[in-house]
Structures are given as structure tokens and as C-alpha cells.
Amino acid sequence: MANTTVTGAKAIHGQNPQSLVETVIRNRIYESSFWKEHCFALTAASIIDKAIELKTLGGVYGNQRPTEYLCLLLKLLQIQPEKEILLEYLQADEFKYLRALAALYIRMTFPGAEVYETLEPLLKDYRKLRLRNMGGYVLTFIDEFVYELLTEERVCDIILPRLPKRQILEDNGELGPRKSRLLAAMEGDSDNESNKSGSKSRGRSRSVSDVGSASRSRSRSRSGSAGSRYVSRSPSRSLSRSVSPERMAVDES
Incomplete structure (x- = not known):
């Protein structure tokens, strides 16, 4: 009963939501101690606390053991929260692993055009993430993780549903240019x-x-000053111009 999908859940891509995870990995999740101890009665509200406690993301590691991140992803597929709740997960900037969990769930369940519209804004989030795989721990970033979701066929050991090319959606008028x-x-x-x-x-x-x-x-000022200096430096000429002819005749006599 604990491993069944919630009553009234909608089919995703024509199948049970939990079937989006391969049967082998899904059975290993059911058998893991984290699933049995921490994921039994989780709801759309209580799963937030578990996602906040995550320290890494990834698929399987070691002897094909599923990560806690993968267990919470399957739990989301099982309880199928509302779209508004998922968008709230995605907008929680302070909890980056909760955002990464919601991004993978949206990539697996949303229509193609909505996947691009919802996840592309996350390409400007450059915060670090720790990824656990078969080789150990590696460093990645949120924008790189989202880019893989939009371009790769397999992420975190999960085969992703087929995503139409962005150019095709633009040509069909379902999506605006990026x-x-x-x-x-x-x-x-x-x-x-x-x-x-x-x-x-x-x-x-x-x-x-x-x-x-x-x-x-x-x-202009130079020309005016030059004219005044020329008159003042010629006293004889100025004097001859100012003396009358009658006075000159008296002086000669």
C-alpha cells in the first residue's frame, strides 16, 4: 500500500507516474532504508523538510544504492502534488536542492513548452551542487544541471521522457523565441x-x-586697443590736426 500511487493521480505520458522510473531502480528504492524510514507518510508539505536536508543529488551509487534525492523524486511521482506547489518549490531560492528536485520532476511530467518556459530562467542560477554517482562525488552547478535536463536523454540514471526541440515548438507557435x-x-x-x-x-x-x-x-578687443594705442603714440599728428590755420599764421609772423 505504501508503494502505490495516490488515488486519483493523473497519467503522465500515458502511464502511471511511478513508471517513469525504471523498474529496476524503482524496486531498489522500495527496498532502501531511507524510503522505508523517511518516505512512508510524506505529503506535499512535509517533503519540503526532507528536501531541505539533502546534501547531494544523483541517481545510484556504490552497489546500485539509490540516493535520497532519487527516493524523494519517486515520492513526488507517487503523491503527484499540484502545479502551483511545484512552482513554489522552484521559487525557493534559499533551498537549492529543493529547487533541483522540483526541476527534475517538472522535466519528467510537464509538457514540452512548459518545460522550457519554467526551467530556462534557472540557467542564470550559478550556485554549486554536489552530485553523487558511481565514481563518488563531483561538483556541478544548477545552470549545468538544468542544461542537462533540457538537452540530455538520461539524468541521475533516469531515462527522461522525450522533449521536443525548441526550434520545433517555436515553428509551431507553441513557444516564443528565447x-x-x-x-x-x-x-x-x-x-x-x-x-x-x-x-x-x-x-x-x-x-x-x-x-x-x-x-x-x-x-575685437585687440583691434580696439590697437587703435587707441596708435593715436596715443602719435602726439605730433594729433596736435597738428587739432591746431587751426589762423593760429599757425600768427605763430609764423
């Missing part, structure tokens, strides 16, 4: 550079006009 963060950043930089160049050109034109007006004013 917005590149790099292209947006480049366009923003180009706009800033054009604004800066425009302000600099306007500044240069203003400075040139200011220099021209200043030079013209200085030339």
Missing part, C-alpha cells in the same frame, strides 16, 4: 556607447563654438 541575456547585454552596452558618443560630440561642438566666440571677442 531571449539571450548576452545579446541583451550587448545591445545595452551599444546603446550606452552611442549615448556617450552623442554627448561627447555635442560637448565638442559646444566647446568649438565657445572657442570661436571667445577668439572673435578677443580679436
